[in-house]
Amino acid sequence: MTKKELRKIYKEKRAAIPSKEKLKLDDVLLINFQRLYFEDVAVLLTYWAKTDAQEPNTHLFSGFLRHSIPGLQLAYPKCDLNNYSMEALQVNEDTVYYSNQYGITEPKEGIIIEPAEIDLVFVPLLVCDNNGYRVGYGKGFYDRYLTRCRRDIIKIGFSYFDPVEKIDDKNDFDIPLDYCITPESVYEF
Template sequence: MTKKELRSTYKQKRLEISSKEKLRLDDLLLIRFQQLAFENVEVLLSYWPMGHHAEPNTILYTSYLRHSIPGLRIGYTRTNFGDCSMQAVEINEDTLYTTNHIGITEPCGDIYIDPEEIDLVFVPMLICDVDGYRVGYGKGFYDRFLSRCRPDVLKVGFSYFEPVSTIDDRNEFDIPLDYCITQDCIYEF
């Protein structure tokens, strides 16, 4: 299937998950995620899950790492729709947030993290394939941002669904994940 077909299918599948089932799945994803070791991670880039898209609850996974890694610096994404770019804004317990015009909650701060400093990125996705290539929301924000990170940055996606066999229209700008966490498995690519 193409990205467009997969995007349509998996957006709908996520919306069909009941609230109760989503809570259960988020807990299972956290349990799987806790099986990974991140000894050398000092800087994490996360994102606020969009409720209207029924995204996995990345706040759980971010909080887990915050408590597991003393001194962890955490950034959240801020998007610029004018040029389809993204920045990593460092957050702390005093950070204020705003919701942009498409429903993405973003930090209001002005302390930026250089992409080269980031060790681990939580990458939003609807589905990925068995090679780690993912289908996002179709604007390329993350692939452009990830191309500015170090080659060894760890890229982790969380999914309520197992990977598909292939995405038919992958291209040279697509950057694969290193891990996809599902309720049943940790896929390493």
């Protein structure tokens, strides 16, 4: 199937998950995420899950890492909607957030963290395939950003659904995940 077809199907599937079930699935995702060990991770680029899109609760995963890795720096994306690019802004307890026109919560301001400084990134997705290629929301923010990062950056996606066999219209600019965490398993690519 194409990204467009998969995007439609998995948006509908995710929207159909009852809120009580979603809470349980988020807990299971966290348990599966806790099975991984990250050595030498000092900077995490995460994102604020869109509740209206039923995204997995990334605060659970970043919160676990903050407790596991003393001194972990957190960053959130700040998007430039004119050219579909983004920067990672360092955040702390005083950071002020707002929602952009896509409904994405991002820091209002902050210190830019250079892509080469990021060790681990949580990448939003609807579903991925058996090779780690993902179906996101179709604007390419993360694929563009990841080309600027180190080759050894760890890329993790969280999905309520197991990978599909193949995305038919994957292109040369798509960057695969290293891991996809689902309620059923931890997939390593």
